[in-house]
Amino acid sequence: MSSKAPAWVVPVMRTGYAARGAVYTVVGGLALLAAYKGHEAEGTTSALATLRDETWGIPMLWAIAFGLVAYTVWRLIDAAMDLETHGSDAKGIIARTGQVVTGLIHGGIGISVAGLALGQSSGGEKASDWTAKVMTLPYGPWLVIAAGLVIVSAGIFYVHKGVVGRYKRSLRETSLTERLDPVIKFGFIAHGAVVALTGAMLIYAGFTTDPQQAGGIGEALQHLRSVAYGRVLLGVVALGLMSFAVANLVGAVYRVVPARAGPDIRTLAMQARAKAEQAVS
Template sequence: MNEKEKVRQVADSADSAAQEAADSRWFERVARAGFIANGLVHAILGATAVTIGLGQGGGEADQAGAVGQIAAQPFGMVLIVICFLGCALMALWCLVNAFFGSASLRGPGTRDPQHRQGRKQWIDFFTMVGSAIAYVVVAATFSQFVFGGGADSGKSSSQASTTLAKAPGGLYILMAVGAVIAIIGIVFCINGLRRKWKEDLRRPRSAITRFLVGFTGVVGYLGKGATLLSVGILIVVSAATGDPEEFTGIDGALKGMRDQPFGPYLLLAVGLGLVLYGIFLALRSRYDRMD
């Protein structure tokens, strides 16, 4: 066997192992913890937004602020480590399935493209990759507390946007990023109203659970979508006015929402939506098909 054949054999073995991992029931079960971790962050973020809407301060209304509140609780760091591992495994599961599993553009157990790729197959692929990126971001937030003692995400967002704005065409890139985030927010709202997420869930046996999943799904998606839309608008406005340092992430977007006409009421609604989205993610950990 020559060197080229050895390399190919090793590559085939690695490929087979990855495909087996994509179909592993234990891998799937452990990765479901990522839904719960992400849901916990959204629930705390939503509760913080509600307190801000009620005029009670509420601290930092962003992911880092939510994780910081978890860290401040008894055994908080243990929970953060578990959440970090859950989100990291969920991100890994999404990537493995995007390239080797059900969302892959090729047939299972083969290097050949699937016979029926089409638009839906590409949408499934990019959706899975996007989910992996989202869970990497949440895992990175937990990792800051696991390895670095936390961070000021508002300051980090401002620094990142300012650095990008200084690059050639940076303000236009920043506006494009904001527009994409705003569009994702609109898509979240549309998918929530159309209940597109039902395609990914098993039907609960209990009528009460079915109602709870449906209610938290619709309202939760609207809350999540409104948050992303406000973040996207803030990025576009800060870039258009030439003040990218004004962008301070989710915290700045939600607090900016509070300062608008009827802002406190809108912020209360968005906060409750985020809390319900967190509950929906916890339910999703039980009923998501993950196939």
């Protein structure tokens, strides 16, 4: 399959990860500021809307929008051509379906960011709005619960990816990636926790048939802030989201596509296996 992959897929991938890194830099940075000053945490679109007040904000928004659409293109091609060699068994199909879903989600965010660049309101349709619409459908609450379970599963996947270091399979071994490995690990775990929390909120909304219980990243961060020691917890998660931004920015430079990587490419996973074998011997 790799021989059929278009040559431009790698630069498109790198553009996408760079944009994703920019998004989480802004979201994580504002969440950290909210934890420090006691303000409300912002969701993705609301956080990016703050860029419009900067002199370079509009060009930056267009660049992020373009990059997120590029990320969508990368994920769709990645899943269709199995560029990360997940395979076609049940586990592989689930992984590739997840790639399509995450790609489309980021494409939607990219369209919203383009709207911000054009001067549209940052409010948009909230998670509670579309949840209310879904609940009007036959078996609507159950559809909401099912969507929540999928999102929770995605969050658990990110946490697992960080804990076991699965991301190392796609990162080139360099002195920089080796030094930043703990930051990248923390980023995946924190991001997964936030994603799982948004899914749990959606499940709760389905069980209570109350759309207002649903929410995105902003609402999830606000929920963390409302619990005991919430500002401390929010600060830790904010640092985690900024670490996830680092993971994406590193990926924009050092990520490899397994199906296209040559035999001379050495990843962090290969390095880890070599160290483990050396320790045993």
